[in-house]
Amino acid sequence: MPSPSASLRRQPEHPPSMDYARLRQHGIEAAQRLSGDIWSDYNEHDPGITILENLCYAITELGFKARLPIEDLLFGKGAGVFDARDHAMYPPEEVLPASPLTLLDYRKLLIDRLPAVRNAWVVPATQSDRGIYVQGLYQVLLQLDPSHRADPVAVQAQAFALMRAHRNLCEDVDQITLLQPQPIQVSARIHISPQVVGESMLAKILFALSETLTPQIRFHTLDSQKEVPLDQLFEGPLPIHGFIQDEDLLKSELEDLRTIHQSALIQQISQIDGVLSVEQFQLLIDGEPIKQETIRLAARHYPSLDIRALLQRPRFDEHFPIQLESGDIGYQLDLETAARSYDMLLARHKQQYERPLELETVLTQSERKLSDILAYHSIQEHFPEVYGLGEKGLPSRAGLLRRGRAKQLQGYLLMFEQLLANYLAQLVNVRHLFSTRTQVEQTYFYQPLFDLPGTAALLGQDREAFSRKLAELVFRYDHPVSRRHRIMDHLLARFGETFLSDAFNALNRQAGGQDQDAFSEALLKAKLQYLQQYLPISRDRGKGHDYTQPTEGSQNMAGLRQRISLLFGITDLDRTMLTRLLEDKPAGEAGGKLSFSRKKVKTPAKDGFTFQWGSEDVLAQVLTHGIDRNLYRFEGGEKQVTIYFRFPEGEEQAVFQSESIEAAEEALTQLIH
Secondary structure (H helix, E strand, O other), rough: OOOOOOOOOOOOOOOOHHHHHHHHHHHHHHHHHHOOOOOOOOOOOOOHHHHHHHHHHHHHHHHHHOOOHHHHHOOOOOOOOOOHHHHHOOOOHOOOOOOOOHHHHHHHHHHHOOEEEEEEEEEEEOOOOOOOOOOOOEEEEEEEOOOOOHHHHHHHHHHHHHHHHEEOOOOOOEEEOHHHHHHHEEEEEEEEOOOHHHHHHHHHHHHHHHHHHHOOOOOOOOOHHOOOOOHOOOOOOOOOOOEEHHHHHHOHHHHHHEEEEEEHHHHHHOOOOOOEEEEEEEEEEOOOOEEOOOEOOOOOEEEEEEHHHHOOOOOOOOOEEEEEEEOOEEOOHHHHHHHHHHHHHHHHHHHHHHOOOOOOOOOOOOEHHHHHHOOOHHHHOOOOOHHOOOOOOOOOOOOOHHHHHHHHHHHHHHHHHHHHHHHHHHHHHHHHHOOOOOOOOOOOOOOEEEEEEEHHHHHHHHHHHHHHHHHHHHOOOOHHHHHHHHHHHHHHHHHHOOOOOHHHHHHOOOOHHHHHHHHHHHHHHHHHHHHOOHOOOOOOOOOOOOOOOOOOOOOOOHHHHHHHHHHHHOOOOOOOOOOOOOOOOOOOOOOOEEEEOOOOOOOOOOOOOEEEEEEEEEEHHHHHOOOOOHEEEEEEOOOEEEEEEEEEOOOOEEEEEEEOOOHHHHHHHHHHO
């Protein structure tokens, strides 16, 4: 079957709102359908067709402005600074990253945040310190960078703090282990090109050997990752020094680090420009030559080539482990010059990750003025002069009847023009519809047409009165709460979220009868708060709280708890530890407070129950046995009643005092239930 021949359209296809011919045809078809029995002349000279054509032309302008780039509508000049974050429009570096979730995420976090760490591994713990297996515990293995003079104990403490601050729910770090270096020595005879400098070649050889034995994880800039989609680039925690590729981490697994292939080291040296051949290559561990091709180091060890000790020898002689030959002559190396070359090479490499990563997104700008979008050009200016519209109007000799008919047509057209002008006002103010602020009181916008020809006679001289009437008419059909619900649902859907309105209703119990409006406003407020807090609840959705830090307030909170609180309208986000022996909130006037005392209570309080305790698990004991009414006893008469409580296998103690048996019964009921 032959393929269809390529062709070009003579007339580009316009969207319906900008297709004048299509709009005109739809208008005529509608007129025929609605008034075909009394209107049959649809030729161009007919006034009705003239009005229809001018209205269609005006609609094409509205269609053009509606299809302007969204940057022009949001960031256009003349309406102040547009706060994108206030409209739940977050830059990628803020909305896409998330707290660490996978093992690779934690490796990236440790390598990026701890300068003294060269590489890191996170593995599930097979057994905890207590000798049992607990799912969710991890062991962290760190390889320190020898160029950093960091205290190993301090690095371990920093790693513990970092992991606990970013731990997942139901997960924790069991222990952090520092890998121990296994010294490796290299000896070889290497032939180099006569055109290269021997000291520079030695520095490159040592650097290549070090990178092969213990590869440095590369940090990449944002510019170098332009080919990576943003949603993939910003997976995991937000980097500080650069992006780390998963491939680099997978190539430096712990088992690979412990395994050394001598042929791989020879190949790396041979690939250096200026190296002609490598002879008599040999590895030594603790001074003993290694004859096999593959060497496996002991567990918790990594190979370490002590380059500093090699370059800081007093002098170069024939016993130097690495001998360079240029031609048939041995190269007399200057070790000080070689050390400086190596330091320069190392510094150049470290600059790639020691600079902070620049991620600030530049806000989009627009040169278009919002006043140009808002401007409405009257269709009256496009009518033939015989209609007596526009700036020219009617000639001075026109009679009253003629002028009255022109005013009547102007009034008829004004109804259409007001709708067209309001559309432009709505378009300019679309930037306010997506605001997550609670002060937005309208979702329909308008603009009076005082500047159109002849409107003064039609609208009267009191412009303020007309503006008030126009506002009343527009707001009569504006239901801001209902419309903002739909707009906020759209914003939530952009993040793949759905607000649980039914669950919110079930928990708040405000949706019945006359409280329906109040509930709808409360639900809208909850949606707005959810969007305002979306960055932390999205970033930390699987993150647990840091139990080593103070827990009061809402800062140190699990992401799931914060999400649930916002979804269900729970405003009290203060976190109080259940194990702290503090007075509970009063449950009622009859004595609902619960307190504890280390000393024996001789005279119990009348405003709450006081339990004597001698162990740290008193709260658990009260919660377990305090609901058993059989463990309580009443004693007293009409003016004073004392309630006694006895822990199982414990002594009886006075816990509450009241003025009547009825009040004591009520207080105990409140305490138990």
